[in-house]
Amino acid sequence: MADKLHFSLVSPARELFSGEVDHVIAPGTDGEFGVLAHHAPFMTTLKNGVVRVLEGDTVKMRIFVRGGFADVTSAGLTILAEEARNLNDIKADEVDAEIEATRLKLLALDKDDTKQFTLQEHIAYLEGLRAALAN
Template sequence: MAEKLHFSLVSPARELFSGLVDHVIAPGTEGEFGVLVNHAPFMTTLKNGVVRVLEGDVVKMRIYVRGGFADVTPAGLTILAEEARNLTDVKAEEVDAEIEAARLKLLALDAGDPKQIALQESIAYLEGIRAALAN
């Protein structure tokens, strides 16, 4: 049996995945990167995007992350995401409803309200999930 990479993806809400995989591809701020077993150690920040978990050449899981950090050590890859959703568990209609609700909240705020930035970031994250679902 070939060696496997230990991969763990954690958000503040919960651990989304922990286990042995062949390959992980993640959206680094400097560009997309892949990690296999015995990869050289490094740490990087993540941008919003899809983390793909592969078994052989087959994508077995797609998780949409909102920023965070990736840490590759001799023990494996750990991703600490600000927010994350397994795309298998997400329905486009639910994301559309969340986007609409966030837009209505944004419209209800007064100009200059500090909550605007957080809502705009949330909308961008949700729109990214929506786009990932379409692909």
């Protein structure tokens, strides 16, 4: 049996996963990267995107993250995400409704309101989440 990688994914809300896996692929800000057991230590920032957890060649879990950090040590891989959602637990129509509600909030703001950037950033995140659901 091949060596396993200990992988943990944590968001401010909760720990989404902790366990032994074969391979993890994550969306680094400098490009997508993969981690196997005994990987060289490194730390990087993450961009919005899908973390894929693999057993053999099969993707067992897809988690959409909103930024964060990945830390590879001799103990394994830990991802600290600003926000994370298991794609198996999300329905596209719920994301569409959240996008629409956020757009309505944005339209209701004055053009100089400082909340505009935050809402625009949230819409971009939701649109990325919606695209991940379609793939």
